[in-house]
Amino acid sequence: MKRVWSKGVSALLVSIMVGGLLISCTNSSGNGDNGEGAEGENSYKLKILHNWNGSNGSDAMTPVEEVIKEKTGVTLEWEYTKGSETEKVNQIFATQDLPDIYTGPAWGGELDGIIKAANEGQLVDISDKLKDYPNLSKSIAEENVPPALYEKAIDAYDGKKYLLLQNQPATNEDGMDWLYGFYVRKDIAEKVGVDPQSVVTKDDFYNFLKKIKDANLQENGQPVFPLGGFSNGWAVGIGNTMFYPGASYVDKGDGTVEHNFFTKGYEEYTLFYRKLVEEGLLDPETFTQTDPIAKEKINQGRIAILAAHYPAILDASKEYVSSHPGSDYIPLGPLERADVEPDRPVDLGIQGNNVTAITKNCKGACVDAALKFLDFMASDEGFMLARYGVQGVHWDMKDGKPVANQEWFDKFSTDTNMKLRKNEGISIGLESLTGLDRINSVAGGDIWAEQERLDAMENARKILRPNGIHVITAYNPGDVITKAPEWEMLKPSMDRMGDAWKEAVFAKSDEAAMSIINELREQLRKTGYDKAMQFTNENLKGKDVVTVQMPN
Template sequence: MKKKLLSILMVMMMAATLLSGCGKPGSTKNDSKPADSKGESSTTEGAADAGGAKKFDDVKLKMLICWNGGFKTASDQYNNEVAKKIREKTGVTVEFEGIMMSETEKLNLMFASGDMPDIINAPYWGGSAGETAVIKKAATEGRLLPIEDYLPNYPNLANSYDVGIVSQSYLENDLNFKGFDGHKYILPQETPGDTADVTNWAYGVFVRGDVLKALGIDPTTIKTSDDLYNFMVKAKEHGFKDVNGNDTIVATTYHNGWDSSGYSINLSDKKFSNYIKQADGTYNYVPLTEDWTNRQLFIWKLVNQGLLDVECFKQSDAQADEKVGNGTALFASAQYSSVINSTKLTGLYSAHPEMKYVPVGPMTYKDGQPLVQLEQNGRAGSPAIIFPSTCSNIEAALTYLDYINSEEGARLCQYGVEGDTYTLNDAGQPRLNSDLLARKAEGDSSVDDELREKGIGYILGRTLQADKRFTWWGEIGAGDADAAPQEMVEYKKARPVERADGYPLEGLVVNYKDYDKVKKFAFEGTTMDDYEQRAYFAKTEAEARSILEDYQKYLLTQDNGIFKDYLKYVTESANSRDDILD
C-alpha cells in the first residue's frame, strides 16, 4: 500500500513539473539556450523573490540594428568597460551589427530565409510604412516571439505602452494590432518618458555662415519659400568654393532626398494628418490638392535651375556627409544634428570656422505661423525592438534591456564609470569630466570615438525605451548641458516642440472596410516618390505638372475608383468624434 501511495505521489509530482514547464510564458521550441550560455544563477538585486529579472551565466546574444548606414560600435564589444559592468549585473552581453541596405529589404530577406539574430532594432512607424507592414506580417506568421507574459517581470520595460509615452492611436492600431490576436510583439523605443523628455529633432534648412556674410543676409529674415529661393539664386551666382577650392552645389539633402520637404515647407499647412478639410466640410487627401502640386513644383524649380543637388534623391548619408563636411553644399535640409555631425567627421570648423552651418529662418507655415515640431501626446510611431523566433534566450534579452532602461543602467551606458569618465554635480546629476567637455565644446570628434571604445553611447542609443534622460539628468546627451553647440540650443528654442491631445485622423481611417486594397496602391511602395522624382527632372513646368496630375489620376482610378469611396469614409471618421487631430 505504501509503495502504491508513493508511486501515485511520484506520478503527481512529475505531472506538476511537466505542467509547470508547459506553462512557461512564451515558451517555444526556440527557447533553448545557445551553446555558450551556461544557464541561470541567482536572482539579481532588487528582483522579486518569485519571478522577476534573473542573473545569467555569461549569455551572449546578437542584435541587428536594422537602419541603413551601418552602426558604429566599440572594436571589442565583449571586453569594453560598459559591457563588463552590464555583465556583472545581468550576466548578459549583446553584440550589435548594422546594415548597409534598405531596412524593408533586409527585414524581408531575414524573415524569408529564417536567418535571424536574437534581437532586432528596426523602424516601426506604424500605419502603412513599409517596415511596419513587414514586421506585422512576420508576427502574424509566427516569426516573432510574443512578450506580454514576460513584461510584468521587467518594470523598466512594462510602462513603454502607457498612453503619453506612446499615443492612443499608435497603441491601438500598431502596438496592439488586431492581427496580433492580443499578443505583444513590439517593444516601442525612443519614446518620451515625460514631456520634458520629448526629443526636439531640430529639423530645418541650414546654410554656411560665410555665405550669409558675403551676401549680407540675416538668416532670420528668410521666412517663405520665395525668400529661400531668392537667397539660393544669389548664393549660386556668387561662385562660392568648398574647402578644397572646388565648385559648390547650392543645396542638398541626406539619404534618398531626406529631407527635401524642408525647402518647400512654407507651402504647407500646420497639421497632423495627410487629410485636409475643404470648404464644403468634406475631407480630401493632401496629394490630391493644388497645394501639394505647387509644393512639388517648387522642388522642380530648384532642381531645374540647378539649385538643388540632382544626386540627392538617390545618395547615401555617407555621400551627404562628404558634401556637407567639405562645405561643398551651401545649404542642407535635415536635422541639425546630422549637419553638425557631418562637419565633425571632417573637422570642417577647425580649419574653416567661417563655414559653420547656421539655421535659415525658421520659416513659417503657409498662413504665416512660425514652424514648430508638432507632436501628439505620446509618440505616434517609433523605432522598435522585436524578438525573432530564433532568439536563443528571450529572458536574457529582456533582462539586459530592463537593466539598461533603469536609471543606473542608462547612466552607465551614457556616461561610463563614475570617476573615470564622469562625476556627479551638486544636484547629483552625472556630468562628463571637464577635460572631455572642453574637447567636446571645441568640436573634437575624437572624444566620441574614445568614449565609444569604452562602450559609452552606442548601446543606449539603440536600446532606450521610455526616455527619461532629461528628467533624470537635466540633459538628453552626455555633454549637452555644458558642451552642446550654442547654435543648436538657440535653434531648438526658435523651433520648439508643441504637443497636443487628441486622436489623429490616420488612426481611424485604417478601419475602412477595404483599407488593405487602398493601402497597397496609395500608401505602400515607392509609387508616389517615383512620380514626384519624375516630375522634378521634367524639362518644363508644364511637363512636371502633367506628371503630378497623372499621379492624382492614378489614385482616383485604381481598383474601380475605390479611393473616392475611401475619402467619404475619411470625412465620416473626421466627424465621428470631437477630439480629432487633422
C-alpha cells in the same frame, strides 16, 4: 472630426538595402541553438538588428557592453542597416534571416513591417512575462503611449503583446525638439549680403538660392551647391511646409481629411523643387548619394544651405567649421507655414522613436535572457549607461546629477567622427533600447555637449521657435487608413508616392512632372483610395486629428 493644427514633413527616402547574415542566439559556449540556451547556463549571446540606416558601432566589445554582461549575463552581437529600413524589415522576415532582437523606427513602412510580422506569428508574445519585468511594462502602459500608436501597434493582438516602445518622453521636459530647418553657412550668407532671418517666404528662399548660385562660389576648385542634404534625400523635402500644411493628411474644410498627394499645394511644392533641380540650385545627387558622400561634401565646404535637424548638421560640419572659423551653419527664417497663423506655436510630433521586438528565432531560455537584458536597459541605471558610459569611469554623480569626467569630456570633444565614443559603448544603438526617455527628468541632459554647441542650439531655438512648441497628441490618419479593408490592395500604390515625387522633380518639363503625379493619383483611386479614405474619415469622427505638423 476636430481640427488640430500641427505640421509634418514628407520625406523622400530612396535607398539600397544591404543585407547581412544574421546569427541566432547562442549560449556561452558559442554553439548556435536557435535561441535555446543549454540547460543550466546563464550566459547568452544575443544578435540585435539596429534597423537605422547609417548606424554603426564598435569593432570589439566595449566597456559599456562589459557592464551589461556583468549585470545580465548577456553579450551582444550587432548588425546595422545600410540602406532602406523598410526594405530591411521586410527582407529579414521574407528570408528568415532573423536576429534575436529587432529594433527600428516607430513609424511608416518600418512600423507596418514589424506589425505584419507580429500578426504572422514571427515575433514572441511577451504578455505573460511582462509582470516580471516592470520597466518594460511601464514602457507600454497605455498612459505612456500615444493613443493611435497604442491602438495600432501595442494593443492590437487580442491581448497578446509583441512590441515595446522606446524613448517616449516620460515628461514634457524630456521631449526632444530636433530643430529641423534650413541652415546656411554664416560666411556664405555674409558673402552674398543676405540676412538669413530676412528669408521668410518661398520667393525669399528661391532668390537666396539664386544669389548663391550667381556668386559662382567654389571650394578647392569644385562648385558650391546652393542647397543640399544628407543621404537619400534626407531632409531637403522639408520645404513642403511652405506649400501645404505639411502633414500627410490635410483638412478639406468639411470635417474630413484627404492625403496631401491630391492637393494643389503638393503640385506647387513638386514644381518648385523641379525648378530648383533644373536651375542647378539643388545638388542633383542629393536623392541618390550615400551618407559618407554627403558628409564628404559638407566637410569640403561644398553645401551652402543644408536641410536636416540641427544636431546632424552640427555633427557633420564640425570638422570643416573647426578649420574654417566663421563657417558655422545658422538657421534661415523662420520660413512661412502654409495656412497656419504666424503666431501659433510649432506643432511637433514628439513620441518614442523605436519599437523593439524579440523574434521567433529566440526560444526558451533565450527569451528570458533577452527580456532580462531589455528590462535592465530600460532601468534608470541602463538608461544612463547607454548615454553616458560607465559610472566611475566616464562620469560620476555630483549633487544628485550625472556629470562628465573631465578627462573623457576632453577626449570626446575632439572625437569628430564619434569613433572613440563608440569604442567606449556610447551611441552604438543601446540608446534605442532604454524604455521611456528620462534624459532631463531623471538623468542630467546631454553631459557631453560642449557649451558652444548648447549655445548654438539655444540660438536656433530662439529663431525657429519664437512662440514655443505644442506637442501633438492627436490621431494620425495614416494610422487609421492601414486598418481599411482596401489597404492591402492600396498599399503598393501609396508606397510609390516618394518615388513618383522624385521622378517628377527630375522630369524634363512641368507638364511631364504633373503627368507622373496624375498617373499615380489615378492608380491610387483604382486601387481603393476613395473607399479607404471614407473608412478613415468615418473612424476619425469626433477625434482630434493631425492635419498640420512640422518635422521632428
